[in-house]
Amino acid sequence: ETGVTQSPTHLIKTRGQQVTLRCSSQSGHNTVSWYQQALGQGPQFIFQYYREEENGRGNFPPRFSGLQFPNYSSELNVNALELDDSALYLCASSWEGRANEKLFFGSGTQLSVL
Amino acid sequence: QKEVEQNSGPLSVPEGAIASLNCTYSDRVSQSFFWYRQYSGKSPELIMSIYSNGDKEDGRFTAQLNKASQYVSLLIRDSQPSDSATYLCAVNDNYGQNFVFGPGTRLSVLP
Numbered sequence: 001e002t003g004v005t006q007s008p009t010h011l012i013k014t015r016g017q018q019v020t021l022r023c024s025s026q027s028g029h030n031t032v033s034w035y036q037q038a039l040g041q042g043p044q045f046i047f048q049y050y051r052e053e054e055n056g057r058g059n060f061p062p063r064f065s066g067l068q069f070p071n072y073s074s075e076l077n078v079n080a081l082e083l084d085d086s087a088l089y090l091c092a093s094s095w096e097g098r099a100n101e102k103l104f105f106g107s108g109t110q111l112s113v114l
Numbered sequence: 115q116k117e118v119e120q121n122s123g124p125l126s127v128p129e130g131a132i133a134s135l136n137c138t139y140s141d142r143v144s145q146s147f148f149w150y151r152q153y154s155g156k157s158p159e160l161i162m163s164i165y166s167n168g169d170k171e172d173g174r175f176t177a178q179l180n181k182a183s184q185y186v187s188l189l190i191r192d193s194q195p196s197d198s199a200t201y202l203c204a205v206n207d208n209y210g211q212n213f214v215f216g217p218g219t220r221l222s223v224l225p
Contacts, residue, residue: 042202042215043158056212090157100146100165103213105157
């Protein structure tokens with residue numbers, strides 16, 4: 001157990017809908033990163049939040065957005081869902097978001113878009 | 115476009131053998147290298163990190179890094195059936211935590 005919790009664990013949506021995924025970081029961690037993992041692929045970086053500010057973004061469209069709250073928990077919002085958004089969404093926290101720090105992953109949210 | 119490549123496998127080895135997992139990366143400025151293990155339906159967990167050329171050993175695991183060849187590997191000695199999982203190679207530069215993951219190699223250790 002890493003201490004990083006995600007909710008919900010599973011979610012089914014239809015194309016065009018909007019979804020919000022939630023993550024609570026491990027105690028003492030102020031950095032949260034979100035990754036998308038399609039079936040049979042490695043995780044792909046969506047974005048990172050450090051002390052409530054976006055601190056890096058991967059190659060994802062603007063309909064993927066996020067927030068980090070003062071307690072360092074975080075949300076990932078996806079608008080106008082597409083079938084290809086079906087994937088495991090992983091949240092990871094770390095101490096200060098430095099490049100050589102390990103990531104502590106949550107158990108993920110499995111999103112299915114029909 | 116930064117890329118990390120791994121043989122997708124499956125790599126099958128008998129119990130007690132050495133499993134060798136390989137990873138190459140495209141970005142020469144990469145400085146931090148990680149191996150994660152992911153069991154089916156679970157999230158990735160860190161096994162090893164390596165930052166300097168050479169070997170780094172931790173129990174049955176040895177990570178090897180060759181920055182000139184842009185190559186990193188993971189050796190698992192005395193493989194056990196519980197080592198059966200997908201192994202993800204992750205690479206990072208010095209500018210935050212935009213880790214680039216490879217597609218993973220599926221390892222199967224046969225009893």
